[in-house]
Amino acid sequence: MEVVESVPAEARPTSAQVLVASHLGKRFGDRVAVDDVCFEVAAGETYGLLGPNGAGKTTTIRLVCGLLRPDAGETLIAGRQVSTTGTLAKRYVGYVPQDIALYPDLTARENLRFFGRLYGLHGKALNHRVGKVLDLVGLSERSRDRVESFSGGMKRRLNIGAGLLHEPTLLVLDEPTVGVDPQSRHAVMESVRSFGAAGMAVLYTTHYMEEAERLCDRVGIIDHGRLVAEGTRRELVAKLGEHDRIRLSATGDLGVLADRCRDLDGIDSADVKDGQVQLLARDGRRVLPSVLEAAKRIGTPVRSVEVAEPDLEAVFLHLTGTALRE
């Protein structure tokens, strides 16, 4: 692991935009992983990159953190240009990778002390930061327990803690709740929320729509390497105009039902997700009778119907024509 020094308080940036990513591009052979991606994250802001598996989220943040060289574009962190070789900009970044990088046979405190030394911390400063970080991630009471005895969520939180030791200005988290049970997921999200509230800039990738909705001040929707839209939840939903989201539970071939619905007047999109047919319609209540009629005709009787306001899932569906899949 690379040694990155911590940043003295007086050297911290004052500009509101902590991260500025401009026209980032990256190919792997013929495959375009990231295509002309631009976004900014301000101090105290939590920015979510939301997209399905393979959309380009990890590649984007590896470019942003200087772990991968872009084919095009550049990133500034705290006004410093990011490069794969230099450490100047990296001093401001806490990067929390998707995979857990902890020593199972060491305690939580020993793990943090190890990573703290890599950041150039020693003596009292190291002890102080380790204590503070254990508090921040809610693991003070388990600090003397070996990591091998931790739940998935606790390991995740400690992994995040390792990225916080040098008091980064920007915290970058790559899908930090993947493989975590719902209760621990909540704890991870609450930790992340507190970092934004404390003034840190947070860049968060996820393919869970609810996480982006709950946690992020602004969301960038990424698909096939391109940022197809960005904004607050409200701004993104407004892009849909007046739309309703309809969820149908039915018995029979849901794919056929979705195909039929797609052809109906007033239906903008139809997709099968989570064992339901999901529709986007300009006026849900008006189209419902023809949907029920079509379902009956093809022998897939509808068992329940839910009409709701659009969410980010609906925005994604509208912009890309596909559902965000797990």
Ligand SMILES: Nc1ncnc2c1ncn2[C@@H]1O[C@H](COP(=O)(O)OP(=O)(O)OP(=O)(O)O)[C@@H](O)[C@H]1O
């Ligand atoms: N080192 C690599 N070599 C070749 N192709 C790669 C490499 N890294 C990523 N890719 C490809 O680039 C595309 C974007 O991948 P990336 O990991 O950035 O997506 P992601 O949105 O983070 O997905 P996930 O949620 O599954 O992690 C994918 O098609 C992937 O297969």
